Amino acid sequence: xxxxxxxxxxxxxxxxxxxxxxxxxxxxxxxxxxxxxxxxxxxxxxxxxxxxxxxxxxxxxxxxxxxxxxxxxxxxxxxxxxxxxxxxxxxxxxxxxxxxxxxxxxxxxxxxxxxxxxxxxxxxxx
Numbered sequence: 001x002x003x004x005x006x007x008x009x010x011x012x013x014x015x016x017x018x019x020x021x022x023x024x025x026x027x028x029x030x031x032x033x034x035x036x037x038x039x040x041x042x043x044x045x046x047x048x049x050x051x052x053x054x055x056x057x058x059x060x061x062x063x064x065x066x067x068x069x070x071x072x073x074x075x076x077x078x079x080x081x082x083x084x085x086x087x088x089x090x091x092x093x094x095x096x097x098x099x100x101x102x103x104x105x106x107x108x109x110x111x112x113x114x115x116x117x118x119x120x121x122x123x124x125x126x
Contacts, residue, residue: 005027005063007046011086012071017046018069019086020102021060030058033082033102036091037054040082040121043068048064061119068117070109078105080117088117093126116120 003018011033012024021030022038033040043066044052045059071087074080079101081091093099101124105118 001025006059009050009058009060011054011058012033013054015044015052015056015058016069016086017044017048017050017052020068020088020120021058021081021086022082034084034086035057036081036093036099038082038100040102042066042119042121043102043117045084061120063119065106065116065118066077066103067114070111070115073090073107073110074105075117076105078107079103079120080105087111088115089120091124093124095126097126100126 071083
């Protein structure tokens with residue numbers, strides 16, 4: 001991992017480490033992302049066995065290379081978004097649907113794997 005810009009937020013609800021996070025309900029807060037349409041901000045830091053509880057400080061990686069746990073099969077170079085558990089899945093929106101992207105995969109993997117990703121916050125449309 002080679003994290004660049006990391007910022008600390010207050011967590012809302014349970015957040016796993018190496019999961020995609022979204023803007024929380026108030027300024028300065030984050031929650032675990034649960035959909036490709038969530039306002040994604042970055043990836044939570046920490047070891048695979050870590051988790052954050054409601055109100056805990058959460059370090060969020062906003063830029064550069066980070067580790068991300070996958071929720072499905074991913075190929076090298078795929079754009080990634082969030083599944084219902086904040087894990088990375090291929091961003092493949094239906095026609096006319098907007099999709100928030102958190103990163104590009106720097107290696108292939110399957111559900112449950114932890115891979116390196118290049119954080120690339122953007123939105124794509126199918």
